Amino acid sequence: MRNLEVLPSDIRSTRTIDGAWVGIAHWSEEEGRHWNSTIRRLTDADWHDQIRGMHSLGMDTVVIQESFRNQEYYGRNRISSTGYKGLAYYPSELFPGRAQVNAHDAIEAVLSEADRLQMNVFLGVGMYAWFDFSKDSLDWHKKVAQELWHRYGHHPSFYGWYVSEETYGSLIPDQGESVKDRYRQEVITFFREFQAFCRQLAPEKPIMLAPNAHGMLKSQDVWPVVLAHLDIVCPFAFHRMPEGDITGEQSAQIWQAMCDKAQAHLWMDMEAFLFEGVALIPRPIGGLIQDLQRFPNFEKILCYQYSGIFNSPKARVQPGGSPTVVLYRDYLAYRQARNQEN
Numbered sequence: 001m002r003n004l005e006v007l008p009s010d011i012r013s014t015r016t017i018d019g020a021w022v023g024i025a026h027w028s029e030e031e032g033r034h035w036n037s038t039i040r041r042l043t044d045a046d047w048h049d050q051i052r053g054m055h056s057l058g059m060d061t062v063v064i065q066e067s068f069r070n071q072e073y074y075g076r077n078r079i080s081s082t083g084y085k086g087l088a089y090y091p092s093e094l095f096p097g098r099a100q101v102n103a104h105d106a107i108e109a110v111l112s113e114a115d116r117l118q119m120n121v122f123l124g125v126g127m128y129a130w131f132d133f134s135k136d137s138l139d140w141h142k143k144v145a146q147e148l149w150h151r152y153g154h155h156p157s158f159y160g161w162y163v164s165e166e167t168y169g170s171l172i173p174d175q176g177e178s179v180k181d182r183y184r185q186e187v188i189t190f191f192r193e194f195q196a197f198c199r200q201l202a203p204e205k206p207i208m209l210a211p212n213a214h215g216m217l218k219s220q221d222v223w224p225v226v227l228a229h230l231d232i233v234c235p236f237a238f239h240r241m242p243e244g245d246i247t248g249e250q251s252a253q254i255w256q257a258m259c260d261k262a263q264a265h266l267w268m269d270m271e272a273f274l275f276e277g278v279a280l281i282p283r284p285i286g287g288l289i290q291d292l293q294r295f296p297n298f299e300k301i302l303c304y305q306y307s308g309i310f311n312s313p314k315a316r317v318q319p320g321g322s323p324t325v326v327l328y329r330d331y332l333a334y335r336q337a338r339n340q341e342n
Helices: 036-040 044-056 106-117 135-152 177-201 223-227 248-262 285-294 322-341
Strands: 019-022 061-064 120-125 158-163 207-209 268-271 273-276 279-282 301-304
Touching: 019 044, 044 106, 061 106, 061 158, 106 120, 106 135, 120 135, 135 158, 135 177, 158 177, 177 207, 177 223, 223 248, 268 285, 279 322, 285 322
Parallel strands: 019 061, 019 301, 061 120, 120 158, 158 207, 268 301
Antiparallel strands: 273 279
16 A cells, blocks of 8 residues: 655646656667667666666656567568567567576566565567557567566566557558558557457556657547557657647647547656767756646656666666766756755
8 A cells, every 4th residue: 555645736747757768778779879788787686776766766657668679660570471589688488589688687676676665667568560560569469468467467566568669649650641541450459459458467557658749630530549448648759849740739738638538648758868969868957847847737757768868876887877877966956856845
């Protein structure tokens, strides 16, 4: 039993970061250039350390980005004919390949430390292939979810399921308008059937997806059908809308209206990074505060990501080095100031 304090407010957001993604290794060596090799060397004990760092910032919701690494894409993979060749971040009995990381079972390490600290963890069911919600992907997700549940379902911190594949807010794949209708039907079918399957395993655990916030004028009539079978949607990139698109605020309003219609929960995936060329680096605290002030009506704000972007000065290993400690300290100071205001 956990005690919750309810405070009066005219907005949903606490204007603080409620949690963050962690990647056991980043999917892109180019994006993770400054820290991915270090993250791969983290031990199970180091992952305990990472979770303690999150907790000390009040980031008590952990989203494990993916449980398998497989760099394939929708419409361009041949998994159905060649078989699934992804590499697991845990000792999977379904697929023998193991990702090159030092930790024996980083997922277990994250969950066990989150248990101790009374945190919540979403397990990433993926990666089958980016943006892929085909029948083969659905079958794969069911098998992996079942194995994850049997292996980790006893953990009190296991809060919900995160579908790793992501998608565009427009619900138009890279192949364009010609396959739009088929793709959208695949997405609808995927979440209807995957939600029903997960409800059989654990009726109380929500399912979450993180699409981007772009192109919403093209899809606002379709998303409510998807959201009828998706408990939490956590869109990202409101602060960097494409030229010619609507504003981030307008996109947020559309998302809220759709979630209200479908009785789904709207969270925000706030980007805590900037691009240095292709590589991800910590975003200055001013940008985070700007987003927290600019978008006040999300139930929860999670950030992408903790791994390689934030580090406690107490951490034995600090992937990403001193800039990550600077952002950690800056955000901690901001959070402490917010707590004093309240």
